[in-house]
Amino acid sequence: MNRPLADAALAPISVQWDADRALTAMYGDHYQCLVGLALLLVQDLTTAEDVVQDSFVAMHTAWRRQRDGDEALAYLRRSVVNRSRSAPRHRAVIEPNPSPPGPAVPGAGLGALPSPEQATVAGALRSLPARQREALVLRYYDDLPEAQVAAAMGVSQGAVRRHLARATAALQMVVEMDQ
Amino acid sequence: MSAREGRDRHDPVRAMPARRDLDDVLRRALHAAADPIEPAGDGLTRIMHRLSTPSAIRQATLLVTDCADLARLITIWLEPAFTGATRLRWRHDAGYRRELPHQPAWPPMRRAGPWLRPALAVVGAAAIVVLAVVVLGPVRQIVTRTSLNTGPGTGAPAHAGAHSTSGSHGQSPTASLTRTSPTRPGTTSAKAGRTSHRPGTTPTSSPAVTPSVSPAASPSQSPGVTPTPSKTHKPHPSKSKTPPGHNS
Numbered sequence: 001m002n003r004p005l006a007d008a009a010l011a012p013i014s015v016q017w018d019a020d021r022a023l024t025a026m027y028g029d030h031y032q033c034l035v036g037l038a039l040l041l042v043q044d045l046t047t048a049e050d051v052v053q054d055s056f057v058a059m060h061t062a063w064r065r066q067r068d069g070d071e072a073l074a075y076l077r078r079s080v081v082n083r084s085r086s087a088p089r090h091r092a093v094i095e096p097n098p099s100p101p102g103p104a105v106p107g108a109g110l111g112a113l114p115s116p117e118q119a120t121v122a123g124a125l126r127s128l129p130a131r132q133r134e135a136l137v138l139r140y141y142d143d144l145p146e147a148q149v150a151a152a153m154g155v156s157q158g159a160v161r162r163h164l165a166r167a168t169a170a171l172q173m174v175v176e177m178d179q
Numbered sequence: 180m181s182a183r184e185g186r187d188r189h190d191p192v193r194a195m196p197a198r199r200d201l202d203d204v205l206r207r208a209l210h211a212a213a214d215p216i217e218p219a220g221d222g223l224t225r226i227m228h229r230l231s232t233p234s235a236i237r238q239a240t241l242l243v244t245d246c247a248d249l250a251r252l253i254t255i256w257l258e259p260a261f262t263g264a265t266r267l268r269w270r271h272d273a274g275y276r277r278e279l280p281h282q283p284a285w286p287p288m289r290r291a292g293p294w295l296r297p298a299l300a301v302v303g304a305a306a307i308v309v310l311a312v313v314v315l316g317p318v319r320q321i322v323t324r325t326s327l328n329t330g331p332g333t334g335a336p337a338h339a340g341a342h343s344t345s346g347s348h349g350q351s352p353t354a355s356l357t358r359t360s361p362t363r364p365g366t367t368s369a370k371a372g373r374t375s376h377r378p379g380t381t382p383t384s385s386p387a388v389t390p391s392v393s394p395a396a397s398p399s400q401s402p403g404v405t406p407t408p409s410k411t412h413k414p415h416p417s418k419s420k421t422p423p424g425h426n427s
Contacts, residue, residue, distance in 0.1 A: 036216060053222060118212075
């Protein structure tokens with residue numbers, strides 16, 4: 001259940017699938033990974049779940065345009081990234097003065113990390129610009145190649161390389177300073 | 180060119196393991212952060228619930244909410260202007276009364292208070308919003324229906340799926356789709372006409388495929404049923420008919 005998106009073997013897609021069955025199957029295979037991806041981007045589990053559920057609804061609506069499971073998964077991933085980008089903006093509009101986040105729930109989000117080094121990296125990840133964070137999460141959490149990262153982010157591969165280089169440089173600096 | 184890449188060039192022997200270490204740390208940190216999460220178990224139910232709500236109602240609700248927010252924002256933005264205008268008016272009235280002391284007092288409507296004009300503006304804005312909702316809702320619905328009916332894809336699967344999810348959650352697609360197929364007689368007959376000309380379509384596969392996939396997709400997907408029992412989805416030349424801008 002809990003496997004990276006790139007490693008998750010897609011079940012053979014039958015042409016007899018309709019949108020409902022496709023949605024159910026993709027939910028079983030990828031829901032948790034997509035929630036993890038959204039959580040790393042929006043830093044809030046409820047928002048992450050909303051984002052992923054909206055993405056599934058969008059995929060269902062656009063199912064006739066999907067050719068196969070791979071394409072549907074790419075659509076889902078792109079949708080999650082886009083919605084994760086706009087979710088904080090929406091939250092800022094409806095809640096101009098958000099309450100400070102509560103204490104970290106063990107085992108959820110970036111607050112509960114086993115080693116100090118990982119906690120440092122997680123803290124640095126939060127401070128990165130959104131695009132760099134997206135590139136890092138897609139590259140290192142989903143283990144996607146640069147081309148798929150670029151497709152998910154809607155940018156060129158060169159831009160992805162740039163984002164990754166800047167992000168890793170920033171993280172490297174933080175880790176070295178911490179040591 | 181980043182500082183990191185510059186360092187790699189200067190000392191590649193040292194930099195490569197460091198880079199690999201950082202990659203590993205990153206991977207571990209991200210997985211440690213995201214893997215233990217347990218999403219709520221009712222995710223699929225919530226998705227199906229969202230899908231079962233008719234899109235017209237959903238869009239109308241969104242439109243109303245957005246219009247209400249917009250009206251509130253407009254009121255907030257215009258409040259200083261209203262206040263300023265009211266003050267100016269009262270100053271002008273006071274000066275006018277000083278110049279003409281024998282002039283009778285203003286009629287009660289004009290002395291109603293400084294709240295009258297903002298209130299009227301708010302009422303006017305609300306009326307505009309309601310009018311817009313009343314007029315734009317049906318127009319939008321008509322446009323959506325027209326595009327669905329005229330387009331080659333016609334959006335049948337999404338519509339059929341949306342309705343089939345409401346009541347028949349665990350049913351087979353064939354059952355749900357045989358229920359929906361009579362609602363679009365023109366589409367179904369057109370599809371049936373197309374599929375009947377195909378030599379390779381077996382009678383067992385076409386009822387399941389034809390209603391579920393849109394007419395644009397059915398010619399490209401149906402041939403894959405009979406010759407390939409392995410159920411793998413092969414690319415087909417007719418897929419190039421898919422609109423190029425299908426990415427979100």
